[in-house]
Amino acid sequence: xxxxxxxxxxxxxxxxxxxxxxxxxxxxxxxxxxxxxxxxxxxxxxxxxxxxxxxxxxxxxxxxxxxxxxxxxxxxxxxxxxxxxxxxxxxxxxxxxxxxxxxxxxxxxxxxxxxxxxxxxxxxxxxxxxxxxxxxxxxxxxxxxxxxxxxxxxxxxxxxxxxxxxxxxxxxxxxxxxxxxxxxxxxxxxxxxxxxxxxxxxxxxxxxxxxxxxxxxxxxxxxxxxxxxxxxxxxxxxxxxxxxxxxxxxxxxxxxxxxxxxxxxxxxxxxxxxxxxxxxxxxxxxxxxxxxxxxxxxxxxxxxxxxxxxxxxxxxxxxxxxxxxxxxxxxxxxxxxxxxxxxxxxxxxxxxxxxxxxxxxxxxxxxxxxxxxxxxxxxxxxxxxxxxxxxxxxxxxxxxxxxxxxxxxxxxxxxxxxxxxxxxxxxxxxxxxxxxxxxxxxxxxxxxxxxxxxxxxxxxxxxxxxxxxxxxxxxxxxxxxxxxxxxxxxxxxxxxxxxxxxxxxxxxxxxxxxxxxxxxxxxxxxxxxxxxxxxxxxxxxxxxxxxxxxxxxxxxxxxxxxxxxxxxxxxxxxxxxxxxxxxxxxxxxxxxxxxxxxxxxxxxxxxxxxxxxxxxxxxxxxxxxxxxxxxxxxxxxxxxxxxxxxxxxxxxxxxxxxxxxxxxxxxxxxxxxxxxxxxxxxxxxxxxxxxxxxxxxxxxxxxxxxxxxxxxxxxxxxxxxxxxxxxxxxxxxxxxxx
Numbered sequence: 001x002x003x004x005x006x007x008x009x010x011x012x013x014x015x016x017x018x019x020x021x022x023x024x025x026x027x028x029x030x031x032x033x034x035x036x037x038x039x040x041x042x043x044x045x046x047x048x049x050x051x052x053x054x055x056x057x058x059x060x061x062x063x064x065x066x067x068x069x070x071x072x073x074x075x076x077x078x079x080x081x082x083x084x085x086x087x088x089x090x091x092x093x094x095x096x097x098x099x100x101x102x103x104x105x106x107x108x109x110x111x112x113x114x115x116x117x118x119x120x121x122x123x124x125x126x127x128x129x130x131x132x133x134x135x136x137x138x139x140x141x142x143x144x145x146x147x148x149x150x151x152x153x154x155x156x157x158x159x160x161x162x163x164x165x166x167x168x169x170x171x172x173x174x175x176x177x178x179x180x181x182x183x184x185x186x187x188x189x190x191x192x193x194x195x196x197x198x199x200x201x202x203x204x205x206x207x208x209x210x211x212x213x214x215x216x217x218x219x220x221x222x223x224x225x226x227x228x229x230x231x232x233x234x235x236x237x238x239x240x241x242x243x244x245x246x247x248x249x250x251x252x253x254x255x256x257x258x259x260x261x262x263x264x265x266x267x268x269x270x271x272x273x274x275x276x277x278x279x280x281x282x283x284x285x286x287x288x289x290x291x292x293x294x295x296x297x298x299x300x301x302x303x304x305x306x307x308x309x310x311x312x313x314x315x316x317x318x319x320x321x322x323x324x325x326x327x328x329x330x331x332x333x334x335x336x337x338x339x340x341x342x343x344x345x346x347x348x349x350x351x352x353x354x355x356x357x358x359x360x361x362x363x364x365x366x367x368x369x370x371x372x373x374x375x376x377x378x379x380x381x382x383x384x385x386x387x388x389x390x391x392x393x394x395x396x397x398x399x400x401x402x403x404x405x406x407x408x409x410x411x412x413x414x415x416x417x418x419x420x421x422x423x424x425x426x427x428x429x430x431x432x433x434x435x436x437x438x439x440x441x442x443x444x445x446x447x448x449x450x451x452x453x454x455x456x457x458x459x460x461x462x463x464x465x466x467x468x469x470x471x472x473x474x475x476x477x478x479x480x481x482x483x484x485x486x487x488x489x490x491x492x493x494x495x496x497x498x499x500x501x502x503x504x505x506x507x508x509x510x511x512x513x514x515x516x517x518x519x520x521x522x523x524x525x526x527x528x529x530x531x532x533x534x535x536x537x538x539x540x541x542x543x544x545x546x547x548x549x550x551x552x553x554x555x556x557x558x559x560x561x562x563x564x565x566x567x568x569x570x571x572x573x574x575x576x577x578x579x580x581x582x583x584x585x586x587x588x589x590x591x592x593x594x595x596x597x598x599x600x601x602x603x604x605x606x607x608x609x610x611x612x613x614x615x616x617x618x619x620x621x622x623x624x625x626x627x628x629x630x631x632x633x634x635x636x637x638x639x640x641x642x643x644x645x646x647x648x649x650x651x652x653x654x655x656x657x658x659x660x661x662x663x664x665x666x667x668x669x670x671x672x673x674x675x676x677x678x679x680x681x682x683x684x685x686x687x688x689x690x691x692x693x694x695x696x697x698x699x700x701x702x703x704x705x706x707x708x709x710x711x712x713x714x715x716x717x718x719x720x721x722x723x724x725x726x727x728x729x730x731x732x733x734x735x736x737x738x
Contacts, residue, residue, distance in 0.1 A: 019627075020430065021505055023421050023483075026498040028373070031416070035360065036377040038414030039489060043371040046437050046497040049414045049489055050376050052407040056394075057094050059086055063398035067387040068108045068116070075387065075394060076116055078105030079401055085118050085129070088403065090391070098134045100124065109148035109156065117156055119145035126158055126169070138169045149189035149197065157197055159186030166199050166210060179210045190230035190238075198238065200227025205242055207325070220331050224321060229344045231353070236327035239334075239353060241342045243320040322355065322366065334370050346386035346393065354393055358382035361397050363406070376406055413490035420456065420484050423505050425572070429475035430502035432485060442491020443468065450480035475501070508572040509633035510621040517617060517642050518564040519607060561607030563644075567619045567637070568601065575626035579619055586614040586641065607646065612673045614641040645673040645727035653721070653735050654704065658712070663737055665707040667721045672701070674726040679705045681721045683712075688722070712737070 025031055028045045040050035057064075061079035068076050073090045076097070083100035085108065100120035107119040116129040117137060124145055126138040137156070144161035151157060156169045157178065164183035169175040183201035190198040197210040198219075205222035207230070222242040229241040320342035322335040335342075340357040347353055353366040354375075361378030363386070381399030388394075393406040432446050446467050451460030464476045466488060477483060483503070487496055571577055579598040582591035594617075595603055617639040624632035649671040656665040669676055676698050680688040693703040707721070719735040 019504075020502055021423070021427075023423075023501045023503070024499070025418065031418075032374065033419040035379075035417040036362075036374065036414075037379065037416075038411035039416045040376065041374040043367075043369075043373045044497070046495050047416050047487065047489065048440075048493070048495045049410040049442075052409050052411045053376055053378065053395075053404045054407055055402055056092050056405050057086060057088050057403035059084065059094075059401050061401040064384060064396035064401045064403060065104065065106045065398075066108045067385045067394060067396055067403075068110045069387060069389055070110045070114050070116070071112060072114065073390065075389065075403075076108050076110065076118075077396060077403055078108045078118055080104040080106075083120055085116070097132065098127065098129050100127070106144065106146050107148040107158075109150050111150045111154050111156075113154075117148055117150075119148055119158065121145055126156070137173055138167065138175050140165070140167055140175075144185065146185060146187045147189040149191050151191055151197075152195050157189055157191075159189045159199060161185035161187070161202075164201055166197060168213075176213065178213050179208065179216050180214075181206070181208060181216075185226075188227055188230050190232055192232040192238065193234065193236060198230045198232065200230055200240065200242075202226040207238075207240055219325055219329060220323065222321065222323065224318065228320075228342065231345050231347050233347065233351075238325040239345055239347070240323045240325060241320065241345045241355070242323065243341045243343070244318075320357070322353075335366060335372055341382070343382060343384050344386045346388045348388050348393075354386050354388065356383035356386045356395060361395075363393070363395050376404075378402070378404060410493075413488065415486055415488050417486045418484055418499070420454065420482050421501070422454070423481055423483065423503055425508055426452070426479055426481050426506045427483075427503040428479050428506075429477060429483060430504065431474055432499065432501045434487075434496045434500070435498040437495045437497055440493055440495035442489060442494025444494055444496055445488040447486045447488070448475050448477045448483060449486075450477040450483045452480050452482065454482065456482075456484065505573070507575075507623065507627050507631045507633055510569055510571040510575070510577050510623050510635045512567060512569040512619050512621050512635050512637035515565070515567045515617060515619055515637055515639040517639060518566070520562050520564060561646075563605040563607050563610070564602065565605065565617055566602035569619070569621045569635070571621075571623055571626075573623070573626070575623035577621050577623055578625055579621050582618040582620070583610075584616050584618070585610075591618055607644075610644045612645055612647055614643050616641055643674060643727070645671075645725060645729060647672060648729035649676060649723045649725050649731035651721055651723045651731040651733040653733055656735055656737065658737055661711050661713070663707075663709040663712050663717075663719070665709070665719060665721070665735060665737075667705045667707065667723070667733060668702070669705065669723040669731060670702045671725040671729075671731075675699055675701050676703050676723055677726050678724040679703070679721065681707055681719055683709065684718055685720075 026045055028041055028043055031041050031045055031047065038050050040048050057077060059079055061084060062081045064077045064079050066078040070076065075088045077086045079086065081103045083103045083105050084096050085098040085105055086094055087097045088094045098118060102120035102122060102124040104121045105118050106121050109117045117126055118129065119126045121144045123143060125136055126145060127134045128137040138158060140158060140160050142160035142162060142165065145158055146161050147159035149157045154171050158167045158169065162184060164181045164186045165177060166179040166186055167175050168178040181199065181201050183204055183206065185202040186199050187202050188200035192198055199208045199210060203225040205225050205227055206218050207220045207227050208216040209219050210216045224242040224244055226243050227240060228243050231239040233239060318336050318338055320337050320340060321333055322342060322345065324332045324334050340359040342355055342357055344356040345353055351368055355364040355366055355372060358381065361380035361383040362374055363376040363383055364372040365375045366372045378395060378397050380397035380402060382397065383395050384398045385396040386393060391405065392408065395404045395406065447463040449456065449461050449463045453459055461478050463486065467473045485501060565581065569577055580596045581594040581598060581603050583594055584591045594605065618636055620634055620636040622632060622634045649669045651667060651669045654666040654668045656663065669679065679698060680690050682688050691705050691707055692698055694706050717737045719737055720732055722730050722732045724730050
């Protein structure tokens with residue numbers, strides 16, 4: 001049948017859907033996706049002013065990697081990428097106390113006497129700074145020194161990377177290999193209440209408890225590759241932060257054989273609380289291929305590493321987690337995130353924990369109810385370290401190195417910027433409403449802006465004038481597809497929750513994508529007339545591609561025939577559609593309605609209801625069932641011309657002549673509507689024999705068919721000639737030859 005012709009469809013002016021839509025934000029999970037500036041978010045989804053962030057150190061450095069507090073209350077901060085160690089005294093005055101030969105200071109620790117130990121990387125050493133002078137204290141011959149910890153007896157423990165080992169150095173500077181983890185990196189160290197060393201590693205995410213040289217117990221094997229921070233609690237519990245390893249790449253981790261290329265190692269999870277008296281080997285439990293120890297007591301163990309361009313983080317999977325390891329070695333997962341890397345944890349005396357992440361440099365308070373509330377956002381790339389002091393919580397940041405103090409007083413003002421909301425199409429904005437939590441005192445102003453790009457840019461409108469009484473004021477931003485709101489908070493204790501924004505989205509028109517016309521019958525010839533069949537089907541499909549037709553399509557004649565018209569349509573708004581079906585014959589001016597208010601996508605028409613000729617069918621789809629009459633939209637599609645042919649060809653015998661055992665017959669056939677397609681003859685009801693037209697091709701409405709029959713036995717014979725047209729209609733003629 002003929003290829004479809006797509007009719008051009010014109011749409012009316014832009015209308016608006018009749019159903020008001022509400023964008024509601026009422027939970028902390030929804031609010032956390034926004035941007036905070038001196039604003040905090042509690043676990044109930046309430047926005048309030050955050051503690052005042054006071055910058056106490058702004059060095060000309062890229063990042064602050066480590067923090068430690070001295071007995072006199074001063075704080076030391078190690079930085080990168082210029083390798084400087086800063087001291088901030090109790091008054092807030094800061095100074096550079098040491099500059100390393102290497103670009104990074106990843107670890108700093110301070111003993112009871114006030115001696116400061118700082119580790120430089122890469123290919124660095126541990127230095128001891130006393131009375132303003134720095135001296136080399138330990139040279140581990142490792143690529144990195146990630147962590148330092150001071151034992152109760154004053155000895156210093158150092159965790160290294162490439163290889164991942166733990167060293168013990170006494171006050172005189174004498175060192176020993178305390179434990180070889182078999183891992184690539186020892187990323188974190190801590191001393192528990194019994195003086196045992198806790199070591200976190202990468203890439204298998206194993207936390208070791210080391211009670212004596214070369215003797216360790218694997219407390220936990222996390223599903224994440226890097227143990228980033230360890231905090232022993234007074235009750236014997238251990239809090240552990242684990243993450244996906246991205247920070248090591250951020251901090252410049254490089255394999256020893258290729259200093260310019262960071263790497264990662266593929267790992268698998270293993271059971272919690274797995275015990276290991278020796279470093280793990282490359283089995284299923286350890287989850288990474290690591291070379292086993294040799295029989296020598298202190299033989300080095302080299303991990304198998306795989307060079308790669310960068311650390312890859314997979315969206316939709318856990319990026320970080322907070323664990324609690326109880327005194328009986330059971331483990332609880334307290335907090336996980338698929339969006340944020342957990343860089344550090346710090347503990348307060350009341351049992352609360354503070355979490356530092358890379359989501360715009362956020363700081364969370366994790367309470368005894370095991371729920372995290374956002375208390376501050378530094379709006380830096382990441383908060384790398386936390387330190388709880390008597391003067392308040394300190395937060396160090398990366399990307400642009402800063403050290404903030406979270407004061408007990410709240411900021412005088414703050415703001416919250418909601419995530420961009422997609423209305424799906426151009427919308428007419430209504431009002432913003434919100435709830436004021438009990439006890440809130442202060443001023444709240446709302447602003448909005450809108451645009452038609454997914455991210456706010458110069459094409460968006462400016463922020464509107466702040467509106468205090470939003471319940472009685474309509475949104476002034478221009479109609480658009482995207483909108484964003486911002487709340488300004490000021491006063492003694494302002495707060496908001498349960499914010500809703502109403503809008504009326506533009507109603508989008510439906511789309512009719514294709515029309516198919518099929519003819520079915522209970523008795524007709526098939527595409528191969530020489531084989532008998534009880535039915536035949538001929539079909540045409542028109543699509544909305546706009547390709548022109550080159551020939552008319554044909555719907556055949558049958559003893560009982562139906563013309564089946566079906567179509568495919570959809571609506572961008574998922575509105576319910578209703579259809580009107582029309583037809584128009586060639587040469588006719590007006591469309592005739594076949595059926596109105598169809599809710600199905602098909603219609604059956606009696607094949608005899610249309611006389612022979614060419615016809616078009618038109619489907620008009622409307623979404624009026626889901627919209628008010630003023631906003632309802634329509635769309636239509638017209639089929640290509642459909643050739644209806646219910647009349648078989650006329651077949652006559654023009655001449656016949658018998659000569660001995662040969663018989664020559666000439667048959668003429670003519671069809672008024674469609675071209676002829678096939679001719680065949682049968683002798684005495686025997687099988688049919690195909691014959692072509694006299695010009696060699698059967699393709700015209702009128703053809704002559706020469707039939708030569710040889711070796712015909714003497715006597716009377718019946719010759720039947722059958723000719724088919726393009727619609728499958730068959731015309732027959734009989735000849736009695738004697």
